[in-house]
Amino acid sequence: MRSFLTPLGPPVSRDRVITTFPKWYTPDACLQLKEHFHGQVSTACQLRNTGTIGLKISKVVVVGDLYVGKTSLIHRFCKNVFDRDYKATIGVDFEIERFEIAGIPYSLQIWDTAGQEKFKCIASAYYRGAQVIITAFDLTDVKTLDHTRQWLEDALRENEAGSCFIFLVGTKKDLLSGAACEQAEAEAVHLANEMQAEYWSVSAKTEGP
Numbered sequence: 001m002r003s004f005l006t007p008l009g010p011p012v013s014r015d016r017v018i019t020t021f022p023k024w025y026t027p028d029a030c031l032q033l034k035e036h037f038h039g040q041v042s043t044a045c046q047l048r049n050t051g052t053i054g055l056k057i058s059k060v061v062v063v064g065d066l067y068v069g070k071t072s073l074i075h076r077f078c079k080n081v082f083d084r085d086y087k088a089t090i091g092v093d094f095e096i097e098r099f100e101i102a103g104i105p106y107s108l109q110i111w112d113t114a115g116q117e118k119f120k121c122i123a124s125a126y127y128r129g130a131q132v133i134i135t136a137f138d139l140t141d142v143k144t145l146d147h148t149r150q151w152l153e154d155a156l157r158e159n160e161a162g163s164c165f166i167f168l169v170g171t172k173k174d175l176l177s178g179a180a181c182e183q184a185e186a187e188a189v190h191l192a193n194e195m196q197a198e199y200w201s202v203s204a205k206t207e208g209p
């Protein structure tokens with residue numbers, strides 16, 4: 001992952017301080033314990049004095065058809081709010097979400113791109129340098145799933161091969177249940193395997209995945 005240094009801001013909020021990991025993470029998986037982790041940062045973390053060292057930042061771009069719920073997803077994640085009114089994204093927008101992981105300051109720079117065709121050339125100018133690509137589709141609208149192939153291809157074209165983590169995210173899960181939901185998720189999982197993406201079904205309207 002690429003990173004660059006920026007000054008630290010105010011303390012991160014409590015729910016963004018991650019000190020324990022799910023069981024599949026072992027201490028060995030913590031970057032600051034690895035030899036190639038920058039010596040200055042390791043030392044600063046041991047001293048709990050990261051103020052002058054800076055932050056690790058990863059760029060996330062969220063792409064997908066108009067109206068699938070990209071902005072809603074980001075607003076739920078960053079602000080824990082949901083707005084039922086549709087306001088089209090004009091070009092791009094972004095949020096910074098700050099974390100502390102095992103004592104290391106870390107930020108996600110999340111780029112919300114417009115799904116409308118007329119803004120595509122503006123939005124695509126921001127694909128470059130992404131470490132994470134989230135391709136979103138509406139679980140209730142199968143053609144938006146078909147279009148994720150093209151969105152991903154466009155985003156990958158601007159980035160080095162193999163340099164991005166890829167997620168496929170089905171939105172508006174609250175609007176679907178039973179067999180229809182299972183069918184949509186099965187198709188999505190199939191495509192996610194093809195894309196080598198991790199799949200998630202989510203609702204921005206209800207809290208939690």
Ligand SMILES: Nc1nc2c(ncn2[C@@H]2O[C@H](COP(=O)(O)OP(=O)(O)OP(=O)(O)O)[C@@H](O)[C@H]2O)c(=O)[nH]1
Nearest residue numbers: 066067068069070071072084089115172203204205
């Ligand atoms: N029921 C429900 N509605 C949702 C959900 N997510 C988004 N919506 C609604 O879907 C509409 C479109 O959501 P947006 O987040 O603006 O969609 P977008 O993909 O950012 O759209 P563009 O900016 O045009 O690309 C809005 O009216 C949202 O309220 C969800 O999880 N459940």
